[in-house]
Amino acid sequence: MVLENQDNRNLWEKIGDFFSANSIWMKWYCTGCGAIELPPTMTSRFDMERLGMGPMATPRQADVLLITGYLSSKTLRRVIYSYEQMQDPKYIVAFGSCTINGGIYYDSYATINQLDKYIPVDLYIAGCMPRPEGIMNAFADLITMIKKGQANGWRHYQENYEWYKQNQLDSLKEVIIHDEFHE
Amino acid sequence: MKEVKLFLGPQHPGMHGNYSVHMYVDGDIIKKARPTPGFLHRGFEKLMERRLWMGNLALIPRICVVEPDINEMVYAQGIETLANVEVPEKAHWIRMLILEMARLAIHIMGLGGIGGPTGMYTITYWAIAQRDLILDLFEEITGARVYHMYIVPGGVRKQLPVGILDKVSKLLDELDVKIPEYKELALKHPIIHKRIKDNIMLPADVVWELGVTGIGMRSAIGKEYDLRKVQPYARYDQVEFDVPIANYSDGLTRMNTKYKEIFQSIRILRQVIEKMPKEGEVRTRVSTGSALRWTVPAGMVYSAIESSRGEYGYFIVSDGKEMPYRIAVRGASFPQGLLGIEKYLVGHRIDDASLWMDTMGVCSPEIDR
Amino acid sequence: MTVMNFVYGFIVLLAAFIFQTALTGVNRKVTARIQKRYGPRWYQQFLDIFKALRKGSITHGWVFDFGVIMALGGIMATVIFIPVAGFEAFPNMDNVFVISYLLAVGMLGMAMSAAGSGNPWASIGVSRALTNMVAYDVPLMIVIFTLIFAFDTASVSEIAAMQQGMGVLGWNAVRMPLGGIVAFIALFGMLGKKPFDSFIAPAEIASGPMVEYGGKHLGFMFILHELMTFIEVSLILSLFFGGGSSILVYAIKYAILYTLVNIISQVMPRFKIDQAVKFFYRVPLVFAIIQGLVVIFLGWGVSVWF
Amino acid sequence: MNERKSFFAPVKAWKYLLRRPVTILKKDIFENPREGSDMYRGFHQNDWDKCVGCGTCESICPTNAISMVEIASLEIEDGKKNERPGFDYGRCSFCALCVDICVSDSLKMSKEYLHLSKDAESFYFIPDINGIHNNKAKQGYVRDETSELLDLVRVKMEHEDVSRKNSFIEIVKGYSMEMALAESARCVECGICTDTCPAHMNIPEYIRSIYENDLKGAITHLYKTNPLSNVCGRICTHLCEGACSLAIRGEAISIRWLKRYIVDNTPMEDYEEAVLSFVTEPVNGKVGIVGSGPSGLSAAYYLRTLGYEVDVYEQRAIPGGVISYGGPEYRLPEASVQKDISMIEKTGVNFITNTKVGTDITLAQLEEKYDAVFLGIGFSLSRKLNIPGNDHGDVEYAIPFLAQTRDYLRDVSKMPDIHEKVVVIGGGNVAFDVARTLLRLQIEKYGKADVKMASLEHRDILPADLEELEEGEEEGIIGSFGYGPEEIVIKNNKIVGLKVNKVLSIFDEDNNFNPSYDKSDSHVIEATQVYISTGQMPEYDMITDEIKEKMEIVRGKIITAENGQIVNVPWLFAGGDIVRGPDIINGVANGHDSAVGIDKYLQSKKK
């Protein structure tokens, strides 16, 4: 189901977007400290499932990848892997300061600063870390965006794949995952 | 049979945080395991050398996201030792209030955490919702839910808001009723017993070999090795509490010890509320001048307190300038999270890997820093 | 066999899917209540399935694709043989063996497809799933054979019909209480509900066989899962809980049975796979054998209550 | 130890099937999100009217999230920059250290926590009082005295007690090292003082050097902009302290005393090395300087460091002008004045004393002899007071009196002729200098003192520093502040007193100087000698009419280009009092500017 330009979605695409919007599965991946506010969001106090959202164990099944805060370059390699394993349409929600401009770790030798250089971000949430209310509202916004066909980061990634790859390589040197046995 | 290489994590629902264990399995049995930390590495120890003594206040809680307050406490305590500053009496009690509330929060979450690897999500849902009520109180006291930045060198940052102690004791009353329900649901459950009883052992000699502290140590060797008792800080020597111990450290014993510690924390909190001075200053200056120019006299100190996972310490070196010369962090879960996994996860089943992490209390951000 | 049979079959298929999916949705809300929350909309399960179908998906080779098709085909074929309150799309073909056989086709398709993805977690998951199947199937089959022996027929609808007219007392679960218990426990295993869900345990093996499914593949798997649930619950309902005299009664009983399974599973952690096997071979198997011996040698609970 | 298991205990969880969930309702999340607590650290609010743009928040920010952004539409006032903090919510960690340290109390945090956007660049704000979304969000975290991160209390400077009036001993004792370190640690390095200082001294930098105990570095910073640091460390008008951002909520940093600490405590070798380190290779050029007051010395020093040959003409015996002959000894001891002058001399400046330009040598001769000439002749004459009796022989003027006192203390002159009962007219610092000098001389001569003062300004608006007033009164000066002199009462050709009237207003409606009096409230201050200290004025006799025609003199001040050059007389530069009015630090600044101007002028002439 390759969509064309968003402005002229056909009926099927609109229906598809309706379903996409109302059933968002998030990748269960805690990349940074913002993830500590995800359990409250998912569980009884804030009950994210009311929005049709739920955690998923593998990237294949997930629709949205949450970048919950800072990303060390080691994690970024995994995030890129995960993101590329996800099936279209897919979205990225970035939590908190760190994803926008490095946050408190702006001068760290291990963390990246600007997430949108490496993967396309559909929505940012302010805060360090964002409160569950912020996360919930972000998801509500994401739903609206999807319904209106505005969450097109994944398409941008496809179209500008070379640019993203180059940035990834510039910062990470190689996007290969090594294992700990060193064999 | 051929051994299969598996990456358990970092993106694996059974993982606690952004952590990974690479392993070879034969069937379901783990044959080799290598912990892979570093996904959360931010270079804190370097960054702290580049921030003001006061500016580090924003940095330190972020070392361990699940229990940030201990970081503030060890940092403040270390600086006070170096600067030879006596903290006002009321600040000590407020610190205990914060620390024990934090211990409650993380223990309740840890109790709920047993639901993740065993699949009984109901208790996870309950526990985290319950913990959120504690976070609400934290927000009222400190102004933030998670990163409180409240315990500062020289005391605490602000006076307690009016009426907060009543709210805390109301919450404690509620917990008295609610926490036993968790035990009914989980710790008495026959299948939970099947999963963690006599499983995930941590014998006493392994404790000493790895250097495991905290609940893992106390439930294995049966001694009250708790820094709150052994080296009382704040005003822990003025409250009565027991340190739950056991002589047999399987997963279930550790969970039960954790469960008992919750009630000890509640007991401490009740005494804190009762004994806290009503009036008084809560902060003294550790240095003269504006915060931009605060200095700490040259010297080195190892400041350690009892976190929910054991001995948590900062080794602080000052050269008398506005910034620390070096701060090294002893993550409480460093021993069991690294060498423990490499040596003693072997022989368990895959199913036990995340239970290992859970009952041992492995906190990845404090290992990675 | 006429065209009408196929039309009926299609109607059964559709109705089964809609009913079971809605019921799953409602049960998600029930689950939520136990967990002290409100839960998703009741039709969330539909949204999830259609969303998954809408998504793009990648393949891991033809085995991966073919397995899904095979599983879906097998399961859909099974559904239309399921009698619902006496209504059958293909009358007289609701033989329990046919159903079991077709069900196995579906299972095998799934296993083939999952293994075809090449992901180690999936392989572990599949091996666990098959182990699990072996574990619950042995006691269950013994009980079903006992039933067949007792009623002298292998037709599901006939067995269901023979339980009616006596109210609750006529149910096989009451007539043969040990067999009923075995069947009820086996239902957890068949549905992959806790405590017997170690083959999809997310915290252990990252959802096991499902690990590589995404998009349309996953959507099909969801449909598959709903239909399989329908088959399994219907089978147990018809064989042990008296089926239903009318569609409405059937639906209500079905819903109650499914919800009961669900709320029980919500207060259960999961067994490890070896513990699950041990459990099935220790309790239900013994029960099943005792029940079989009782029925065969004592004749209790066969035609009438005594 | 382990509890028994129970098969049915877990089933109790079903009771929650029928209970109300703990979930927060959707409307409390989406429509009107739950409010943060009273102390919630949400997005910032910044009261632009209060904010002075000091940038302390920027300095403390551990995340480097705050940048001071220049707002062109804001006016730059004294003690206020036109910068306001911009917040990078891609960095901010909501620690509220910026709120705790805000010097002006303008920065607060609101309870607002929601900001979502797909545009990362929308996370940058320059918040005002209404918050980042301009929605007047409720106020959350605010600073209080417990969370205060500033040190608002000055390290107390020790003064000589009142027995000081028995001699000319320096009143202010100066900081010890501990005190100086503690005081310097208070500084927040905002740099507003630098903007306010006429000489734009590197104040934060030298305070930092003190803090780092690097006095040589501090001297270097001082001499970058001020070669009269000994003098300025004692009697500067310290406009900087008025602008100090700490003064908004507390006490300003004692910038002047810290400067004094530097010059008093730096070892002589380091001092000299630092001062002489500025002197560069000689260049071909000679500059003549008329007057060795602050501006002249400053110009001389900087020209010399630029490599010029410099001759300074001074009419009196000792160079220094006002600093050698004006300031009172108890504020400005001879040694520190001579230290400054000798340092300048050591750089190679040539002083030609006892030579009055205009009589001993003409300006035209200077023009011939030098490539450029700098006029720093200062306000060397006292302004006359037009009241009856002002021509009496016992009416003295401030400048000659102070000069003679200094010479007396140097033992080159006799003691001024002072009476037992004197009155000083004027309310400025110079008037107090006169009064307090008189007091000391009287005690020396008569063993007791009787000095009274009269000034137009009421004590609340006295032009003199508050400490002058307080110390003066402590020493026993009796002031009639707010009373204007009407006449000097003379009986039998002897002064018997000064008649004063209560002042109603000093300026008229058009803001011109035109005091009005309440004649009904008047009295006579008993005195036999009257000292007038109501202002000074320049003496332009040396300037020939030919040159005078080419330049513009407004109200006694010469109009020059920014670099001190007199537009139509390119070889002639002017600075100090005659350009900016009497103020030492202004003179220093002027001298420096002119030196740079002269250098530029001469370099361009060469090409």
Next chain:
Amino acid sequence: MMNSMNNIIKQIDDVLTITNSEIITNRQFAIDINSGDVHQSLAYLKSIGFTQLSILTCIDLIANNEFQLIYILNNWELGLFVIVRTIIPRDNPAFVTIINIFPGAKYYEREVHEFFGVTFEGNDSYSKPLLLEIWDDIPPLRKDFDPQVYSDSKFPKRDLDKIYRSKIGGVD
């Protein structure tokens, strides 16, 4: 408590060759030991009750061109910490592992190697990367490593000037 600590220090001083000892708090003291005596000293300390290695770390004393290795041992019974310090040269820093005394030191030594470049003979895995992946600069916790420079060269940051300028433009 102070007394028993003094006794312990005295006892240690009698047995070991300590170059210097320093009392930090009433439950904590530090001893300086020549690098050659460290193993023997740690073994002795372990035998008298300092059974737990709390942390092994390193300080970069760049001014003296030295590294200082820090071993902090915990005596739970007495509630005492001892900080064992030893100096090794900063150029080609090498030391011998202590995993035969404290097996838990294995990962601490890996970490010290990664952060400071100190090698530990006898620890076969000390040179494997632990927290960092594909590291391409000098060990990051050395004082002459500037993380800001590294970060600037590797990870792009937003142009604040540009953003704020556009914001002001919008305000006016």
